[in-house]
Amino acid sequence: MNLDFSDDQKMLKDQARKVLSEKSPPGANRAVLEGTAPYDAKLWAQVGELGWLGCAIPEAYGGLGLGYLELCVIAEELGRAIAPVPVSSSIYLAAEAILRLGTEEQKQAHLPRLAAGEVVGTLALAEGVGVPRPERLETRLEGGRLTGRKIAVPDGLGAGLAVVAAREGQGVSIALVDLSEKGVGRAAERSIDPSRKSATLTFEGARAERLGPAGEGWAELQAVLSRAAVLVAFEQVGGADACLAIARDYALSRYAFGRLIGSFQAIKHKLADMYTHTELARSNAYYAAWALSTDAPELPLAAASARVSASHAFDYAAKEMLQTLGGMGITWEADGHLYLRRAAGLRLLLGAPRGWKERLVRELERRNAA
Amino acid sequence: MNFDDTPEEAAFRAEARDWLARTAPKFVTPGPDEADDAREAAYIRRAKAWQAAKAEGGYAAITWPKEFGGRGGRPIEQVIYSQEERRYSVPSGPFQIGLGMCVPTVMTWGDDAARKRFVGPAVRGEEIWCQLFSEPAAGSDLAGIRTRSEKKGDEWIVNGQKVWTSGAHYSDWGILVTRSDPSQPKHKGLTFFYLDMKSPGVEVRPIQQIWGGANFNEVYFNDVRIPDSQRFGAPGEGWKVALTMLMHERLAISAGQVTTDVKDFFELAGEIELETGPALENAAVREQIADWYVRSEGLKFTTYRALTALSRGETPGPEGSIGKVVSAPQLQALGTLGMDLGDMAGGLTEEDVAPLKAAFQRAYLFAPGLRIAGGTDEILRNIVAERVLGLPPDIRVDKSVAFNELPVGR
Ligand SMILES: Cc1cc2nc3c(=O)[nH]c(=O)nc-3n(C[C@H](O)[C@H](O)[C@H](O)COP(=O)(O)OP(=O)(O)OC[C@H]3O[C@@H](n4cnc5c(N)ncnc54)[C@H](O)[C@@H]3O)c2cc1C
Numbered sequence: 220m221n222l223d224f225s226d227d228q229k230m231l232k233d234q235a236r237k238v239l240s241e242k243s244p245p246g247a248n249r250a251v252l253e254g255t256a257p258y259d260a261k262l263w264a265q266v267g268e269l270g271w272l273g274c275a276i277p278e279a280y281g282g283l284g285l286g287y288l289e290l291c292v293i294a295e296e297l298g299r300a301i302a303p304v305p306v307s308s309s310i311y312l313a314a315e316a317i318l319r320l321g322t323e324e325q326k327q328a329h330l331p332r333l334a335a336g337e338v339v340g341t342l343a344l345a346e347g348v349g350v351p352r353p354e355r356l357e358t359r360l361e362g363g364r365l366t367g368r369k370i371a372v373p374d375g376l377g378a379g380l381a382v383v384a385a386r387e388g389q390g391v392s393i394a395l396v397d398l399s400e401k402g403v404g405r406a407a408e409r410s411i412d413p414s415r416k417s418a419t420l421t422f423e424g425a426r427a428e429r430l431g432p433a434g435e436g437w438a439e440l441q442a443v444l445s446r447a448a449v450l451v452a453f454e455q456v457g458g459a460d461a462c463l464a465i466a467r468d469y470a471l472s473r474y475a476f477g478r479l480i481g482s483f484q485a486i487k488h489k490l491a492d493m494y495t496h497t498e499l500a501r502s503n504a505y506y507a508a509w510a511l512s513t514d515a516p517e518l519p520l521a522a523a524s525a526r527v528s529a530s531h532a533f534d535y536a537a538k539e540m541l542q543t544l545g546g547m548g549i550t551w552e553a554d555g556h557l558y559l560r561r562a563a564g565l566r567l568l569l570g571a572p573r574g575w576k577e578r579l580v581r582e583l584e585r586r587n588a589a
Numbered sequence: 590m591n592f593d594d595t596p597e598e599a600a601f602r603a604e605a606r607d608w609l610a611r612t613a614p615k616f617v618t619p620g621p622d623e624a625d626d627a628r629e630a631a632y633i634r635r636a637k638a639w640q641a642a643k644a645e646g647g648y649a650a651i652t653w654p655k656e657f658g659g660r661g662g663r664p665i666e667q668v669i670y671s672q673e674e675r676r677y678s679v680p681s682g683p684f685q686i687g688l689g690m691c692v693p694t695v696m697t698w699g700d701d702a703a704r705k706r707f708v709g710p711a712v713r714g715e716e717i718w719c720q721l722f723s724e725p726a727a728g729s730d731l732a733g734i735r736t737r738s739e740k741k742g743d744e745w746i747v748n749g750q751k752v753w754t755s756g757a758h759y760s761d762w763g764i765l766v767t768r769s770d771p772s773q774p775k776h777k778g779l780t781f782f783y784l785d786m787k788s789p790g791v792e793v794r795p796i797q798q799i800w801g802g803a804n805f806n807e808v809y810f811n812d813v814r815i816p817d818s819q820r821f822g823a824p825g826e827g828w829k830v831a832l833t834m835l836m837h838e839r840l841a842i843s844a845g846q847v848t849t850d851v852k853d854f855f856e857l858a859g860e861i862e863l864e865t866g867p868a869l870e871n872a873a874v875r876e877q878i879a880d881w882y883v884r885s886e887g888l889k890f891t892t893y894r895a896l897t898a899l900s901r902g903e904t905p906g907p908e909g910s911i912g913k914v915v916s917a918p919q920l921q922a923l924g925t926l927g928m929d930l931g932d933m934a935g936g937l938t939e940e941d942v943a944p945l946k947a948a949f950q951r952a953y954l955f956a957p958g959l960r961i962a963g964g965t966d967e968i969l970r971n972i973v974a975e976r977v978l979g980l981p982p983d984i985r986v987d988k989s990v991a992f993n994e995l996p997v998g999r
Contacts, residue, residue, distance in 0.1 A: 220593070220594065220897055221590055221592075221897050221900070222893040467978055471979070471981075478984065486980075487975070488967070491970040491971075491974045498911055499883075499887030501908075503890060505894065506886070509590040531883075576876050577875060580875045583855065583878070583882065587855070
């Protein structure tokens with residue numbers, strides 16, 4: 220029985236935590252949140268140099284070829300630091316899609332640049348408010364040209380490369396678009412978490428290559444989302460842990476009614492619950508990490524569990540952390556809302572938990588039928 | 590990461606599995622019917638025989654030293670054995686309190702003679718132990734006990750009442766905490782003993798529980814004499830001994846954690862029709878299944894993390910302490926929604942009508958006790974907050990006041 224990371228992986232994690240506590244304090248998140256830059260370029264360059272982006276990308280494509288467990292520990296630290304860099308869009312989503320679906324040529328062309336952080340990738344799926352469904356997609360891929368409009372594209376403002384779900388014939392294909400191509404429009408969006416700048420992308424006959432077989436992209440896309448869910452779960456666990464630490468510090472320094480607020484049971488039990496939800500999420504995430512790293516058949520179920528559990532943990536921790544801070548937490552100036560925003564951002568990034576619960580039960584039904 | 594045994598663990602598992610396959614089927618028993626004395630007595634007899642067989646096979650006390658009838662094994666081996674044993678419905682309940690908390694306390698606090706006298710018979714299933722801690726006025730606040738002990742020569746005279754004592758009616762020995770000096774603050778002035786449950790003046794009266802059984806008891810002490818040699822720790826220092834025991838209790842509880850099984854509910858939802866069609870197709874039902882599943886899995890893998898530590902010979906982290914706070918309320922919720930799905934007939938406890946032989950109705954009545962026994966939900970949250978997160982202890986008004994000057998209520 221070994222449901223834990225190795226010593227080397229833990230060392231990598233410690234190193235990541237150290238680097239990020241210095242290079243990505245809450246102020247870094249705030250600078251992006253309040254500014255117009257799409258992300259923290261200095262931090263991004265650093266993250267690229269450290270090799271984190273290429274951690275799970277094979278050496279043949281410019282990565283370090285370490286593996287997914289290594290990427291998981293880094294993800295947890297990025298989450299803890301609410302780092303204002305587009306790792307999830309570029310690596311968990313875009314690079315994963317190319318790695319899984321791309322031809323040798325496509326991998327050679329794009330993965331080294333993604334691994335080095337020379338280009339930011341993203342995945343464009345939503346076209347409106349509500350759940351995206353294959354038969355409702357209006358974006359079309361025809362003869363190597365992409366036409367349509369995508370909204371809420373994560374990190375879309377800074378992305379140079381997009382993986383786009385589009386209809387092709389009767390099915391859905393996945394298109395790969397260089398966003399500097401002619402016919403690509405981009406508009407900044409306001410969103411709940413402006414520390415990651417999402418954007419509306421419009422395509423008017425923009426040149427695009429197909430990723431994977433024609434018309435069979437939807438199932439592939441779900442597989443990519445599943446894999447990303449594991450990594451995002453680690454970011455969420457890190458975020459939840461950070462909220463607990465903030466709430467605990469405050470509870471141990473703020474006095475009311477002549478005593479530390481941390482001595483009130485209502486606060487103690489709230490923090491105990493934050494701890495409980497976060498540990499449950501961590502355990503689910505560890506299992507999903509195992510499934511991801513071994514490409515186990517359990518992955519879809521494990522990933523859905525990790526996503527549901529971690530989304531809940533971060534949501535709960537962020538809200539109750541704010542509650543613990545009292546009026547202070549409601550100010551723009553205090554950092555509490557940076558976490559509240561990130562919790563919502565990550566919760567919605569791959570689709571809301573409701574849909575993942577549905578996936579989870581469908582997986583259980585499938586398992587039961589088998 | 591992997592879920593495999595190490596070669597030594599695999600060898601131990603194979604050996605245990607083989608031994609169980611040869612031995613356990615003979616002892617498989619339906620649960621005790623606590624409402625029926627004759628059936629309960631038969632159950633206890635079988636439990637003793639099963640425990641004796643385990644001792645004979647070397648599986649009764651895997652982590653205990655050989656000199657005490659143990660196997661001298663590692664904690665992970667105990668876990669592996671328990672995992673394997675769980676495949677058989679063998680009667681091991683009556684020994685959990687004794688082997689889980691009482692006898693370890695004897696091993697820590699007793700002298701050589703006491704260890705020699707008691708450990709072996711407990712391991713071999715010859716003697717059953719109970720824990721005489723809680724009283725009408727002292728449960729979570731255990732140090733509030735009032736049962737009096739007074740020293741007379743070489744003996745102590747005990748008067749008072751214990752309550753909720755599981756298994757007292759079939760126990761041979763009991764672990765007892767008493768107040769020897771009420772003029773001291775409550776945590777001082779306690780004295781700790783073990784005693785023969787057949788001692789003159791001990792009266793055991795079963796109490797019926799809400800699910801119908803009568804497994805716990807009131808225990809009255811009327812001038813019960815306990816030899817001074819049966820005292821653990823110094824007079825007035827009983828709290829220290831009690832803490833050892835509570836520590837073992839927590840370990841025993843986190844090891845024997847009840848895992849609520851969502852599978853049963855899933856099965857039920859597949860069979861029931863709602864106004865919208867099969868319950869399993871109902872969005873609210875599906876969402877609930879997912880939430881429960883995720884929590885059960887979270888607990889399961891939290892246990893796996895602890896096992897990882899044990900397997901490496903390390904001490905598990907504090908995350909193990911979240912188990913019961915999650916599983917007991919979830920079992921309660923499962924029981925509730927399980928009945929809800931039965932709608933107007935959902936309350937029927939007729940085993941031939943109620944799905945899964947009325948498992949949901951039973952869970953509904955059994956879960957409240959789980960939320961109380963061995964530390965209430967509230968006390969466990971306090972423990973996580975204080976021991977894991979380092980938050981301040983509750984403010985107390987009773988710490989430095991003489992016990993007999995404290996206010997009392999119901
Ligand atoms: C099935 C079962 C088996 C048992 N077996 C045994 C046994 O074998 N031996 C034995 O000695 N005892 C046994 N007990 C007793 C058990 O340990 C106590 O019931 C338990 O510790 C709670 O004590 P109480 O019942 O006095 O409730 P109380 O302590 O009076 O609690 C009442 C309520 O107040 C809350 N409360 C109390 N203190 C605090 C606090 N500081 N902060 C917040 N809330 C608080 C509790 O959480 C609870 O909700 C058993 C109980 C059950 C249900």
